[in-house]
Amino acid sequence: MHFEITPAAPTPIYRQIVEQVHRMVASAQLRPGDYLPSVRAEALHHAINPMTVSKAYSLLETEGLVLRVRGLGMVIAERGKSGKSEKAAMLRPALDAAASIARQLGMSDADALALFQTCLHQPSSKDDNESD
Known part of the structure; x- marks a missing residue:
């Protein structure tokens, strides 16, 4: 799984990632317990700065949508169903x-x-x- 990144879009890349994770969780494409791609893998795949991916993941963690699992990466947190x-x-x-x-x-x-x-x-x- 990789995110769809559009570098020329007016939306910053980190926001594109955050918004896609929100939509994928809402549509159950990502479920609690699923892992996000590693920062390094996502940055290499899209040839973007790893700090951009890290910023997106940090925002998602702050929102409580993902949890950091030491040594394993970011996992989708348990949440109520999206209506x-x-x-x-x-x-x-x-x-x-x-x-x-x-x-x-x-x-x-x-x-x-x-x-x-x-x-x-x-x-x-x-x-x-x-x-x-």
């Missing part, structure tokens, strides 16, 4: 941004919704590159 409202709250900012762009482009609601539906059912180009 629909928590998942919706995570998705809402991206949808607000997409809606704003659709309005700026003058797209109809039907066209924007159709495009979103297509995106939901189509694997992203990053999904195709997961075997790297």
